[in-house]
Amino acid sequence: MRNFGSALLALVLAVGFWVIGNTPAVAQVDGNDNHVSIMDDCLPGDPAWAPTGGCALKAHQGDVPEAEFDSLLRSPLTIPPNGALIGHPSWRTEPSHLTVHEGKAVRVTNRGGRAHTYTEVADFGGGFVPPLNIGLTPAPECNPPAAILLAPGATIELEDLAPGLHKFQCCIHPWMRGTIRVE
Numbered sequence: 001m002r003n004f005g006s007a008l009l010a011l012v013l014a015v016g017f018w019v020i021g022n023t024p025a026v027a028q029v030d031g032n033d034n035h036v037s038i039m040d041d042c043l044p045g046d047p048a049w050a051p052t053g054g055c056a057l058k059a060h061q062g063d064v065p066e067a068e069f070d071s072l073l074r075s076p077l078t079i080p081p082n083g084a085l086i087g088h089p090s091w092r093t094e095p096s097h098l099t100v101h102e103g104k105a106v107r108v109t110n111r112g113g114r115a116h117t118y119t120e121v122a123d124f125g126g127g128f129v130p131p132l133n134i135g136l137t138p139a140p141e142c143n144p145p146a147a148i149l150l151a152p153g154a155t156i157e158l159e160d161l162a163p164g165l166h167k168f169q170c171c172i173h174p175w176m177r178g179t180i181r182v183e
């Protein structure tokens, strides 16, 4: 009887997982929460961040030392080896793709501990920090006067975005990319 119960439980779990596994993914169409977070996880206690602005996260909020950040800029598995920008995945935008209704503003907040930009570009490219542009031509929109620098905690609002697909990137860390579709 106990074996039967275990077998039944296993069956129920298996069916449950099958059902969950076959549920269609829900696309992110989010008309009420038009908010993009710019994220990083710099390690606040690492003095190596200090020369380039420090890390404004609180203790325990970030765990990436500067040396690790540097080591993930490149990968030997590129053509040529180490010749293309990869970048630490913790430097990111969330969500990386957002669909909004026309007329809705999108708020963008820097929740990381480092400075970033969220700059609209015609084509994704490099930024205004040459050592971080490995293999990329700078995007013209990333000239410092045009690219608005967002200090940690800063928020901007993107208003009057025209229908269509908009491309945004960080002009410091060019692998931080996002798209907003306005419909």
Ligand SMILES: [Cu+2]
Pocket (backbone or CB within 6 Å): 091, 115, 116, 117, 170, 171, 172, 173, 176
């Ligand atoms: Cu950035």
